[in-house]
Amino acid sequence: MMLERDPxxxxxxxxxxxxxxxxxxxxxxxxFKLVLFCIEFDDLARFNDTFDIDLDEQLxxxxxxxxxxxxxxxxxxxxxxxxxxxxxxxxxxxxEEAYNKAQAILNTLQExxxxxxxxxxxxxxxxxxxxxxxxxxxxxxxxxxxxxMRMAQKKGTNHIEIGSNEPNPSLKTxxxxxxxxxxxxxNGEIYFVYQGQYSLKEKRFVxxxxxxxxxxxxxxxxxxxxxxxxxxxxxMISPLTTKILVASSxxxxxxxxxxxxxxxxxxxxxxxxLLEKSFCDTVAFLIENYGLADSQLNFEIMxxxxxxxxxNFTHLLSKxxxxxxxxxxDDYGTGNTSLNYLISLPIDTIKIDRSFVSDIDKHPKKYxxxxxxxxxxxxxxxxxIIEGVETEMEIALLRKFENIVVQGYYFTKPLSxxxxxALLTEK
Amino acid sequence: MSKRILIVDDVDFNIEFEAKLIRSLMxxxxxxxxxxxxDSVAMAMEKIEKNRPYDAMIIDMNLxxxxxxEIAKKARSQNKKTRLAALTIYPNEYEKERESFDLFLKxxxxxxxxxxxxxxLLEM
Numbered sequence: 071m072m073l074e075r076d077p078x079x080x081x082x083x084x085x086x087x088x089x090x091x092x093x094x095x096x097x098x099x100x101x102f103k104l105v106l107f108c109i110e111f112d113d114l115a116r117f118n119d120t121f122d123i124d125l126d127e128q129l130x131x132x133x134x135x136x137x138x139x140x141x142x143x144x145x146x147x148x149x150x151x152x153x154x155x156x157x158x159x160x161x162x163x164x165x166e167e168a169y170n171k172a173q174a175i176l177n178t179l180q181e182x183x184x185x186x187x188x189x190x191x192x193x194x195x196x197x198x199x200x201x202x203x204x205x206x207x208x209x210x211x212x213x214x215x216x217x218x219m220r221m222a223q224k225k226g227t228n229h230i231e232i233g234s235n236e237p238n239p240s241l242k243t244x245x246x247x248x249x250x251x252x253x254x255x256x257n258g259e260i261y262f263v264y265q266g267q268y269s270l271k272e273k274r275f276v277x278x279x280x281x282x283x284x285x286x287x288x289x290x291x292x293x294x295x296x297x298x299x300x301x302x303x304x305x306m307i308s309p310l311t312t313k314i315l316v317a318s319s320x321x322x323x324x325x326x327x328x329x330x331x332x333x334x335x336x337x338x339x340x341x342x343x344l345l346e347k348s349f350c351d352t353v354a355f356l357i358e359n360y361g362l363a364d365s366q367l368n369f370e371i372m373x374x375x376x377x378x379x380x381x382n383f384t385h386l387l388s389k390x391x392x393x394x395x396x397x398x399x400d401d402y403g404t405g406n407t408s409l410n411y412l413i414s415l416p417i418d419t420i421k422i423d424r425s426f427v428s429d430i431d432k433h434p435k436k437y438x439x440x441x442x443x444x445x446x447x448x449x450x451x452x453x454x455i456i457e458g459v460e461t462e463m464e465i466a467l468l469r470k471f472e473n474i475v476v477q478g479y480y481f482t483k484p485l486s487x488x489x490x491x492a493l494l495t496e497k
Numbered sequence: 498m499s500k501r502i503l504i505v506d507d508v509d510f511n512i513e514f515e516a517k518l519i520r521s522l523m524x525x526x527x528x529x530x531x532x533x534x535x536d537s538v539a540m541a542m543e544k545i546e547k548n549r550p551y552d553a554m555i556i557d558m559n560l561x562x563x564x565x566x567e568i569a570k571k572a573r574s575q576n577k578k579t580r581l582a583a584l585t586i587y588p589n590e591y592e593k594e595r596e597s598f599d600l601f602l603k604x605x606x607x608x609x610x611x612x613x614x615x616x617x618l619l620e621m
Contacts, residue, residue, distance in 0.1 A: 252586045255605045256508065309605035316510070348609040355608060359517040 076149040078127060079134035087148035087156055091208035094160070104201040105168045107157040107175065108215035112193045112227060114153050126153075128185050129192065136178055156215065165200060165232055172196045172230045180228065193227035195219055200232070243289075247297055250286065251306045255313060260284045260297075262317050263484035266493065267334075267455055267477045270469060275494055277334035279370070279477065280318055281484050282310070302342045311343045312352060318367060319360040321487060326365075330494050334366035336398055341375040345382060350389055357393060368396035368419065373405030376415070384414055391416045398455070403443065412450055420447050424458020424478070431463035444471055499529035500619065501549070505541040505568060506557040506584065512536070514606060515555060522612055526621065538563040542571055550576035553618055555602065558585040569597040580618050 073086035094104060111133070114126035130153070137147045137155065144160040157175075162168050176196060182189040197219025199211045218233035225231070254260045260282060267277040284292040301307040318335045325333055343349055356362040369390060376383060376399075387397050399412075402420040412420075422443055430437040440456075447454045459465055459478030468476060482493060502519055506512050516532045523530040533548065535541040538560050545551075545568070554572055556565035569581050581598045585591060588601040595601075602614050 252605055256511070256586060306605070309607055312514075312608065313510070313605070316514070352608050355518070355521060359521060 079130055079149050081134050081137065081155070082146055082148040084148045084150040084156065087146055087150075087158055088208055088212065090146055091158060091211065095207055102201040102206070103161050103163040104211065105159045105162045105171070106199045106211050106215040107159070107168075107172055108150070108197040108199070108212075108219040109155045109157060109175065110151070110195055110219055110223065111153040112195075114192065117190060125185060125190075129183055129190060132183050132185070133179070133192075140175060140178060156212070163200065165198075168198050168200055169230060169232060172198055176228060176230060195222040195225075195227065196230045197222050198230065198232045205233075244300060246289075247286075247292060248300050248304050251297065251301060251304060254284055254286070255306060255310050259286060260310065260313075262314060263486055264321070264335075264490040265477060265484040266482045266490065267336075267475045268481040269475050271472045271474075275481075276332065276475060277336065277366070277368075278490065279336045279338075280314055280321070282314065282338075283484075298340070302340055307340050307342050308346060308349075308352075311337075311339060312356070314338075315353075315356050315362060316360055319356070319362050322361075322365040322367075324487065324491060325494070328491055328495055330491075332366075333494075334368055334396070336368040336370050338400065339369045339371060341372070341379060344369075344371065344386055345379065350386070353390065353393060353395070363394040366396065368398045370398045370400040370421065372400045373402050373407060376405060376411050377407040380411060380414070384416075388416050401457075412452070417452060419453040419455060421455040421457055421477075427456055427458050427464055427468075427478075428460070429464075430467055431461075437467060444474065448473075498527075499531065500552045501531045501533070503533045503535065503541065503544060503551045503554040505535045505538075505554065505560065505565065507536045507561055508557070511557065511584075511604075511606065515611070518606075518608065518611055519615060522615060528621075537561055538565075538567055541568045545571050545575055551579050553580040553582065553615075555582045555584055555615075556598075557604075558583050558591060566591075566594050566597055569594075573597070580620070582614065582618050 073090070074083045075081065076083050091104070094102065114129050117125040117129070137157070141147055146158045148156050150156045159171065162171070176194065179192060179194055182191050184190075197215050197217065199205060199215035199218060201211060205211055205214055214233040218231045222229040222231035263281050263283055264278040265281060266275040267279065268274070269276040282294050282298070284297050286292050298307070301310050314337050318337055321335060353362065371383070371387070391397060396418040397416060398419040398421055399417055400421050401423045403426055404423045422440065426436065426440050426443065430440060444454055453475070454471075455475045455477055456468060457477050459468065459476045459480045461480065465476070465480055468474065485493060500523065504512050504515050506515070512534050516534070519532060520530055533544060533551070535544050539562055541556070551572070554568070556568050558565040565583055569583070572579050572581060582600050582602050583591060583594070583598045584602045584604055586604045588603060591601070600614060600618055602611060
């Protein structure tokens with residue numbers, strides 16, 4: 071079999087390794103002694119900004135050389151993603167042996183890499199999957215190695231995890247939810263609620279954020295923190311977002327029918343959706359066919375996604391702004407970003423994260439920081455929404471800032487469409 | 498040129514979304530389109546029986562009173578030229594019914610793939 075190579079590193083391509091693995095499992099029903107190591111390096115591109123060259127590529131070339139030195143005749147290493155590699159090793163069946171090998175790989179990688187006279191220290195996570203009676207196909211092994219690597223990543227940098235033969239309970243639930251997600255989007259199990267945004271200046275609700283909820287028929291309420299990442303992973307985030315946007319158009323019509331004007335709706339837009347090639351076409355279609363931009367619609371973008379996508383976002387968000395849709399930065403203050411983006415991106419509003427507000431009455435420094443953020447936003451002519459306002463004490467301190475909007479349980483919890491309209495229309 | 502399309506689905510959102518997508522797609526190509534809808538197997542059967550043949554049908558496979566397979570068989574028996582698309586979350590479950598349809602569309606609907614598949618269905 072002619073195995074294809076990755077042009078940058080000269081290692082095998084992922085597809086080639088999959089073929090080899092499939093072939094191994096097809097070679098009979100005997101006991102397979104196979105180990106897969108899924109190795110992912112932490113964001114090598116971060117060096118590029120500092121050195122103004124594609125340093126990550128040079129690092130990958132050196133890493134590939136290191137791998138070649140560590141491999142035996144019975145090993146195959148393939149590039150499986152931008153910074154991900156899969157290493158197939160034959161002849162090992164003990165967990166201890168596999169772990170020691172992973173540790174040896176990690177130790178070698180922790181040595182600094184030298185490029186153009188500079189030393190670079192890199193970090194990685196390794197997931198190990200061993201063949202067994204249950205882990206008995208190429209796809210199972212690859213999935214297991216990948217999932218185990220993700221578990222290692224969650225523990226921090228330079229971690230190693232070994233997959234058990236039984237799928238872990240959280241993984242089982244994840245797979246179940248992933249399977250049920252498409253029908254939940256289609257059949258209304260996933261529905262929308264509205265949390266009001268109250269203007270301290272106008273003394274009325276001036277907008278709402280649309281939030282997504284999933285009531286699973288057997289598992290009960292599934293938190294968005296659980297199912298949104300799965301929707302992103304499975305590609306379902308795109309039809310889900312389309313549905314939210316259509317719902318927002320319908321809500322605008324309802325509000326109008328109840329005589330509610332000068333009211334905005336905010337929809338969370340995942341970076342996965344925003345970076346999809348077809349997203350602007352989808353928005354254009356919804357504008358034309360559902361009057362999406364006839365009212366004050368805002369897209370909320372999470373702050374922590376900005377740094378990785380600044381260049382793309384600048385262009386995309388400008389296009390969206392031209393369509394009469396506002397841009398809000400969600401969870402402001404939590405992202406690992408420079409402040410520069412506040413100038414370069416076409417932003418209308420920052421939504422200050424709840425962590426800056428909770429207990430401000432007890433922490434003078436926290437309050438001072440919040441004051442400084444609001445002053446900065448005002449200087450940049452940005453609107454401010456403060457999230458997570460829950461207590462009388464918090465609101466008492468916030469009243470000093472006349473021209474801000476607050477969102478939180480102090481004013482209202484998220485409500486269904488009819489409850490929310492009732493809240494807005496009550497005398 | 499003009500096309501007659503029947504959309505069979507019991508979810509209002511899907512009917513409206515598909516109809517708007519098809520209209521926008523046909524308008525881009527200067528093709529007139531007449532869209533008819535049904536929300537059950539019974540209603541679809543009646544429309545196929547009474548109305549003149551449709552150029553294409555998009556049939557949800559999971560309807561309250563049956564599956565889309567019956568509709569496809571009826572449509573085929575009335576007019577062999579009608580192009581038939583099944584709309585389903587789980588295309589693999591209908592592997593045996595592949596022959597009854599010209600293509601399978603996946604739910605929930607993705608704008609891009611729906612457009613491409615629909616054009617393929619109409620052989621445009």
